[in-house]
Amino acid sequence: MLHAFISKISVVNNLNFLTHSPLKAAPSSLGQNYNIKGKMSSEPVNVNDFKELARNALPKIYYDYYAGGAEDEHTLRENIQAFHRITIRPRVLVDVSQIDMSTTILGYPISAPILLAPTSAHKLAIPEGELATARAAAAANTIMILSYSSTCSMEEVASSCNAVRFFQLHISKRRDISALLVQRAERFGYKAIVLTADTPRLGRREADIRNKMIGFPVKNLEGLMSIDVESDQGSKLEAYYNELLDASIRWEDIGWLRSITNLPILIKGILTHEDATKAVEAGVDGIIVSNHGARQLDFAPATVSVLEEVVDAVKGKVAVLLDGGVRRGTDVFKAVALGAQAVLIGRPVLFGLAAKGEGGVRTVLEMLKNELEISMALSGCPCIKDITRSHVRTPYDKLPSML
Ligand SMILES: Cc1cc2nc3c(=O)[nH]c(=O)nc-3n(C[C@H](O)[C@H](O)[C@H](O)COP(=O)(O)O)c2cc1C
């Protein structure tokens, strides 16, 4: 009894302390955190905080390359805002004393439905590049999708950690070299091929054009091919990839890919039910609803706004994943409620890496997992499978009163 009384007093005392602390006078701008003297603290408390830290850490040309989107960046903003338009319908009085976020993707167990999207050129962020990212993925017990355009080779990444890894493929004009890369991926233990379908040529990223973005060495192509681009104008990267990529690839080419590998194939960059149906008919093992982080076609729809259309077309025949604008655990929750098996994160990983190296990527993943965990607890969903369509309301849902 006495003990309870004493702890009550001490809580009240703490509150008194807060009322009189300088915190009262501190500015309270959204998304920024302030220390007791009212100065912004450099310790991030959410994934968005890493963006600013990365901006400070990186040369402008690299930051703009990572952060930017195509043309007016309408889709870039929409990827985030479309999540904000979805609300969560929580259920109460469910036992949420234990939360289990674990799930499986293509049969591989992961700690939470959050994967690392393929993103190029991690050495622009820190010298260790993709090796640091891969270790962070392994520590978080999740899957890293290594980019075709990585700055460490797929062999280096394979030997640096035991994370489950998929390999992202572009089909280039040199079909023989694409085939070789797939065979190397298979040999070095990558568990799936992720074919990027939305990049027959590179989108117009105007920041890169203004900055005259440089080309960086694509480590996986070292010794296999080199492309010299003669261009003092605009983005060298755009010129390079427009030379490299095969803009003539078609649905029939999935058959070619299938014929050269036994690995499961995921197709990345699907945004319509028409293409989702074609992808299933073409025999893929999974679909990634993606607009390439809004870096390809501006005014493509926000990914979460078309997720359900794709999920409905697929009818459970193959896995559906989503990326684009995932910045909060609630975003992961919403995507899962709308039928995604998991989400991928792109820029948050790059910003974490640029700001704080491997530890930064670990923290980004932990933050999203912690946020997902509390979202599940507060919505009455102890397990991933408990998150259902009825846990969210989208702008397209009729209000019950209108039914
Ligand atoms: C800097 C950068 C590089 C990227 N590189 C690749 C790539 O090499 N291959 C690919 O399929 N997608 C690439 N993407 C797209 C991502 O895989 C993913 O679709 C996107 O980043 C998800 O959106 P988010 O950044 O809002 O999370 C890249 C994205 C960024 C930001």
Ligand SMILES: CC(C)CC(=O)C(=O)O
């Ligand atoms: C080098 C590029 C092809 C990597 C990419 O996909 C991107 O920058 O969005």
